[in-house]
Amino acid sequence: MAWKKAELLAALKELRDRTDELMGLLDQQEDGVDVAPESSWSFPYTPESGSCTASFRIASETALRALLNPVQYVFECLTGGSETKALVALVQSGAPDQLGKQETLSIDELASRCKAVPDRLRAVIRISARLGILQETKPLSDVWTHTPHSLVLRKDSSAPIWAMTSWSQAFVTKIMDKVPDLVSQENAGKTGVELACGKASVFEILSEPQNADLSTYFNLTMKASSPFMAGGVADDYPWEQFGRDATVVDVGGGIGSQMIVVAKKHPKMQFVVQDLEHVCQGGRKFWQTQMPDDMSRRVHFQAHDFYTPQPVELPNNLRPSVYWMRWIIHDWDDDKAIKILQALRHSVQPGAKLLLGEFVVTEHLSKVAAQWMLSMLLYGGTERTEHEYGVLLAASGWKITKLYKTRSPLDIIECEAI
Ligand SMILES: C[S@@+](CC[C@H](N)C(=O)[O-])C[C@H]1O[C@@H](n2cnc3c(N)ncnc32)[C@H](O)[C@@H]1O
Structure with missing residues (x-):
């Protein structure tokens, strides 16, 4: 193969250009600027930063790919x-909790606290440290x-991101093995969840009483994604247009x-959170025990199956x-997604x-979208x-009015009932 x-x-030049762009954005920003704590890992904190960071990432990946031997790259x-x-x-070894926030510990001391085999814990830590997760003092x-x-x-x-490791180990690993089978024509129409667990959907599994822990890990994983979403x-959607x-x-x-960050930013807004009853129970407990009163007062849970029309009344006589809907439509195939969107459409005015x-x-x-694309495939949904x-919404009585790119990886598709 010829070396080009x-x-x-070109790849390195692209990387240099994206680096300059990012430095330009940083230059315009004051140090110590006040950002929502939930967003504090995304700098520079400007509306352009999301796409700029994404371009930088693509450029750095392209440059690296061009620098490495192709077989090495694929091997990795x-x-x-x-x-x-x-x-x-x-x-799961407990190392992040056993090691105090400011502490330094030898591998033997840390392994002893974790009841772990030192050599094995060291290997796991070295791999993690390469990702910037824990570091050696020298x-x-x-x-x-x-x-x-x-x-x-x-x-x-x-952000309870630790829960994602429990979710991953207890569930994702099991169904991930089914990806190659899923691609085969003979399994067309089946989801990875069906192939691995014999159940129609992941939400059916989560609603079973014996899977209460799994459901907690799932809900905490969703919560953990709030900081960067x-x-x-x-900040990048005009919520104020709906009134104080x-x-x-x-x-x-x-x-x-x-809704935590939106509720903080808009102190008069009210929120009705609808989900299956067992999830609402966890939600009420979470807001009552972990959120300040002035916020939890404004968040009302309502059990509702989104395949059915909206309840006639909202809690406290609130009017919508x-x-x-975050990460709802991507969980489902087109037929089911249309049913969800239609159920809502039939309940609202043009x-x-x-x-x-x-x-x-x-x-x-x-x-993150690439990673989730695989999960969605396993659950029976897809990223679109x-x-x-637009096609899905048009088939359900909605139209897209605007696509908002936010500085987080999440986009907001604004739709209107037609
Ligand atoms: C991927 S999670 C997203 C949760 C939340 N929107 C978020 O972004 O954190 C999907 C949610 O859909 C809920 N769900 C699944 N089937 C449902 C149904 N038939 N009716 C109402 N909610 C349902 C699940 O319980 C879960 O909370």
């Missing part, structure tokens, strides 16, 4: 899953300390974690100003507004392009 110098140079892609497993093992000293990225894996982190949702006292109906809202929070597929798939959303 021009391709490598095929072993990528080991990083996920190492992180699952790290969290190169090869075998004395370890936290990094900002390992701190978020502690159980006391405000909800800031963009709150507006009521947002969060359909399939889980425990309502997506806008409907919000002109009613619906906002879908989704990853809209573009030519360059973001890393703007055009595909």
Whole structure:
């Protein structure tokens, strides 16, 4: 295979241009600027930063691909899953919690606290440290300390991302094995969940009483994604257009974690979070025990199956100003997605507004969208392009009025009932 110098140079030039762009954005921004705590990992915190960071990432990946031997590159892609497993093992060993936030510990001390085999824990930690999760105080000293990225894996982190490792180990691993089978024609029409568990949908599994822990891990995983999703949702969509006292109906809202940042930013807004009864129970408990009164007072849970028409009345006689659905439509195939959208459409007047929070597929798939695309395939849903959303919505009595790109990886598809 001929070595193409021009391709490598183009990739490196692209990376340099994207670096300049990002530095330009940083230059315009004051240090210590006030950002929503939930968004604090995305800098620079400007509306353009989302697409700029995405372009930088694509450019750096392209440049690296051009620099590496192609076989090495593919070899590394095929072993990528080991990083996920190492992180699952790290969290399940208890190391992020056993190591104090400011502490430094040798591998033997840490392994003893975790009741772990030192050599094996060290291997798991070394893999994690390459990702910036824990670090050695000096190169090869075998004395370890936290990094900002390992701190978020502690159980006391405000984003319970640790729960994602339990969700991954208890459920995702099991169904991921089915991906190759899923692609085969003989399984057309079946989901990965059906092939692995014999159940129609992941939500059926989560509603079974014996899977209460699994359901908690799932809901906490949803909540954990708020830090890097909800800031963009709150800041880059004009929620104020619905009025100070507006009521947002969060359909399939889980425990309502997506609305935390919007509720903070709009202190008079009310929220009705609808989900299956067992999820609403967890949601009520979460808001009552973990959120301040002035916020939990404004969040009302209502059991509702989104395949059925909207309830005639909302709690507290509230009247809906806008409907919000994050990561609902992508969970389902076209037929089921249309049923959900139609059930809502039949309950509202022309002109009613619906906002879908989704990853809209573009030519360059973001890393998180690519990862979720596989999960959605396993659940029976899919990530869609703007055009595909348009077709789905038109078949259900809605039209897209605007696509909002936010500084988070989440896009907002604004729709109106026709
Ligand atoms: C991917 S989660 C998204 C949760 C929430 N919107 C968020 O972004 O954090 C999908 C949600 O749909 C809910 N769900 C599934 N089937 C449902 C149904 N038939 N009616 C209402 N909610 C349902 C699940 O319980 C779950 O909370």
